[in-house]
Amino acid sequence: MCPECKEAATRKFEKVCQILDKYQRDSSKLIPILQDVQKVYRYLPEEVLVYIATGLDLSPAKVYGVASFYANFSLEPKGKYVVHVCDGTACHVKGSEHIKEALCKKLNLNNGKKTTDDMLFTVEAVSCLGACGLAPVITINEKVYGQVTPEMAEKLIENIWAEENN
């Protein structure tokens, strides 16, 4: 890459560059680097993975392989608010399916669509959130809500809408 292109890429990916520097561009720190980068973009864009690969002197395939292996990494854009609905056994028997249905209906997420058109919400089912005693459980951006009813879940969405419109 010529110096001008390298400088332009560095400007474009300034935050990624700072994260790479934070970890001294150590390729053994790829996972924490990807975690930090995902916090910036809320997912891992392909062009960013290529930039990271260059910065760590790894092949893009290696970086993509790690990013696609772990469920916590997303290669797709996600909404500002990520709602995880637990469908593990404890939550399932307490009606988590109805919570997910209510959320999807409220957010107009049909046919397996996970993210709203305005990129405000992503709704995903997960297998266990580690709070089975509070079943049924959801998280919104990792904040845990227990003993959730469909009505409560809808209210949480309404509260976020109200906050966002203030």
Ligand code: FES
């Ligand atoms: S099964 Fe839902 S939190 Fe564990």
